[in-house]
Amino acid sequence: MLFIINPDNLDTVSKCFDKYNLQYSIIGKVTDTKHVIIINNGDMIVDLPTKLIANAPLINWPKTKPKYLDSKSVSKPELPVDIKETLLKVLSSPNLADKSWIFQQYDHEVGTNTIVKPGESGASVIRIAPEKFIAISVDGNPSHCYLDPYNGSAGVVAEAMRNVISVGAEPIAMLDHLQFGNPSNSDVFWTFNETIKSISDFCSYIGIPCVGGKVSFYNEDAKTHEAIKPSPVISVAGLIKGEHNLRTRKLHPSRPLIVMVGETFDELGGSEYYSSIGHSQAGIVPQLNFELEKRAQKLVRDSIKVGLFGAVNDCSKGGLIHSLLQMCTISDMGASIDLSSIPSNCKRWDELLFSESHSRFITTIKKENFTNLLNISRNHDIPVSIIGSIGGHDLQVYNKDDNLLSYDLDYIRSYVYDSLSKFMDGRI
Template sequence: MAEPTPKQIKDQKLYQQWGLTDSEYDLISEKILQRLPNYTETGLYSVMWSEHCSYKNSKKVLRKMPNKSSRVLAGPGEDAGILDIGDNQAVVFKAESHNHPSAVEPYQGAATGVGGIIRDIFSMGAQPIALLNSLKFGPMNNGHTKHLVNEVVAGIGGYGNCIGLPTVGGEISFEDCYEQNPLVNAMCVGLLNNVDFKPGTASGDNNLIIYVGAKTGRDGIHGATFASDEFTDTKNKQRSAVQVGNPFIEKLLMDACVEIIAKHPNWVLGIQDMGAAGLVSSTAEMASKAGSGLVLNLDKVPQRETEMTAYEMMLSESQERMVLCVKPEFGDEVIRFFKNYELDAVIIGRVTSDKQYKIYHQNILVTDIPVDSLTEDVPEYDRAEKQPARIDQDKDYHFIPEVNSLEETWNKMLRRPNIASKKHFYQTYDSQVKANTLIRPGGDSGVVRIRGTKKAIAMTNDSNSKYVYLDPYVGGQIAVMEAARNIVATGALPIGITDCLNYGNPENPEVFWELDQSVQGIASACEAIDTPVISGNVSLYNEYNDVAIYPSPMVGMVGLLTDIDDLMTSDFKSAGDLIYLFGKTEDDFNGSEIQMEQLGELKGGLRDLDLNRERLHQDLIRRAISQKLVKSVHDVSEGGLAIALSESAFDNHLGFEISTGLTSAQLFSESQSRFLVSVAPEDQFKFEKLIQQNFECLGKVTNEPIFNVKTANEAVMIDGKKAATNWKEAIACSMK
């Protein structure tokens, strides 16, 4: 079938189907090219100018994020961010969303999300060391949700396990608003010797562009456009936009790329993975960043399907592919090197100095456009903002739960899907491959040691979208600080974050206000604890039939543990140890799990977060750990103190005896800036002298798994074994 002519594309407005607006098409044809773009060129602009690739709706907001510190070696703009960790070593990390593909083809959507984020790490020259994920689904009583969860978890495990990387942390939550639009955010962390860093640039006249990896097929065409549109009952269930992954090819590609950069650094000038928007995105971005042009010959591109057009090859998002910029004298050696790994490696073009992007197919020039027009000339939108009416209407509403039976409420809360053990899911993942994992899934953070040193990297991802829905600014701050508490609880120092910003349609003023406010909240929290935002992505248009998800920023944080002898875990260690609550508990029930349990809806405002107090508490806990004054540390978050106490007791089948001035209801408060700590009796004086204020000695750890609890209004004995069973088996029972 013949491709539409440039005039037909204009007259029939075919570009609209690909996500370009009338004004964007006019800008391209009248100002940039001063002619009508052909079919291939229109396709290139449509993917490169999509929100997923260009951030045209969110750039204004993203500039509010801090992205500098003394550790930052590379920040936003590269495939991943890099932070110096001393000894000429660096940690490299990034998170990406794969929401729309996972809604349509959950196994491949999740698997290729993992594959793509791994490539972002090794394209920097780094060795990937660990994976994490943040998942959000609809209610668990729904067959559709169960299918999505099972397939997404299988896809993550299937890809990560096959490639030999441990999945060491993550989170899963369930809310009604994600039923038709699940969120699948993947994060990867890698290690880099500083000298091995390779930028994603293509520079130097006549240097070679080499295609490496799997062959190109027709999968994933318009994946970037697909990710920049919303779902309805009648559109966007296109499976053709979902990529298909092969972890065994990715393993070869990963090992080859890491080796060639480490052993032959002078061969490779630049490297980038073919992710969203495939070949066009990787090559155009590399040239634009270097101020160069490119000539590509698509007849050289390895293809796994017959009669592929230039449009299809350029827009395909087939997985496990990389682009290298190589000096001509090393071209043959690079090709031989990858052939030894049984990978395709082909010269498909060369760098030019004219800043033009030229593509030949079957000896015909099918594209001739300024390279910067794909990356730099994208219009940047200043969207209208409007605070949703609910914010002012409900700000003075204060939910107070009714706890008539503490034992009954305690067990009911442990069974809530957002609180119950997620082992049913994460046992699918290999968390110990490579034998460097010090803290596995289920702890406050995953921790992976750096072989040959005493250092370790702590990593976590956190997202409480219920708070962000009630107050985007404070909710954004909480997302950062909860991640930081999870890092600090292991003894590590938070050093930087990546993020996935998941929201609805930015053209809706209320959605854009949520995005803007929560980013400002994230920025203020990051500045308070010196954790720059060094990478991330934006995922907008997460809607179904015009109903948006909760605003859902995910914060992926990395921390540095300089001495693994200081590693701390959250489980109580031995009977007789004293139990402390550090931090002030107030009636913070708006946005809490107990509000959803008892009221069934989100309502009310949030208390302002005291960033100075938060920073002080984190610093004191790290000092207590390094001075060996504590035996366990656990962040108090979802479900409050009752849940934190339970989780700390479960691992070693212990119990506790506590007495507190808090009410039974306040045991489920979700006040911020709190830690649950156990201390050996002989260290009580030193610990209290260090902390000084905002602490309560609740009681002690006991040998028997009995929870003996006295609150301001009742005294109960809770069977710890029964509580553990409720917590451990709730998800498995729900998934049956």
């Protein structure tokens, strides 16, 4: 890894490397010559204008839209007969299961400065100075990126940003790790090109710099040469100023009302729901509206700063029901919601529960503060709605007066917390 630093900071950086027993060396310096000069054993072996290097001609790799994308439209499945069984199938997905089985095997503490630990929110938070914290999130969604590389890849960046915003941070930078098959395959290169374009477009629009990254090609089966799905992995770092701005998923009785920020659309393509019920991996993935995403993120940041929100959680993989259960299980507190109160264009309960639409958050608030939130939401042109309340020890889902679901949290928790270890052991 290469770093360019201010010479005044050399001693500080060196101490950091020494602390972790990392080898390093100073290999050069920045000049005003507008030339790149490389010296080897006293001999100058390269002397080229920076303009020539920075603007080298691009290879026009052949790229074609994969034919499979033209056959990925899909009719809706029949509504499941048993909503309880369906929910447990979705929650048992390794992609949604609690990941503590993994991170508890490692030291995930940094001294005593890990303030929000893995599992407590969509991002972890580390104290770097008094009243100053860094939030870090890592996200990926190969199912969405396979069906729609452009919207899928930009959506991964947006989700990573929402996760750091949910802990009270202002996103300040992102990194990408792009994993693809053989770039000489025109289908693979088309998906790679769409991925790069979408990440660049969204980051430019939202105003977050990409400060580094890595590309890994030739990820394919050695015999069949079948490539992996387009798999961009995005990490976003955010800055929190003031401990009073820190938030987690944890519910508290002082803010009993559950509020949905943003609108839910009929976007189940590539969802964990479709995968869990054995439906074809197809359909329309969530479409990312850049402007809508920007406004929703700003609304949540502004509301946290003025102290309106208690618990905050991004709503994405697994849909509304998974995000709500994350909050309930970590808090050991039940909740009751009414699907008819959710801002949406959906006509079915499975769309409302499991759609993975972007630009959404679940938050909690005091009743007397909802009018203030409505005023903020009008300023940002983002819908907000009270969809339920917290309390008890059951998860209750209604559609107006119709009780669709009632589950004890302890029973659900056994699926959420145990399914990953069972999957890794081959028990499911």
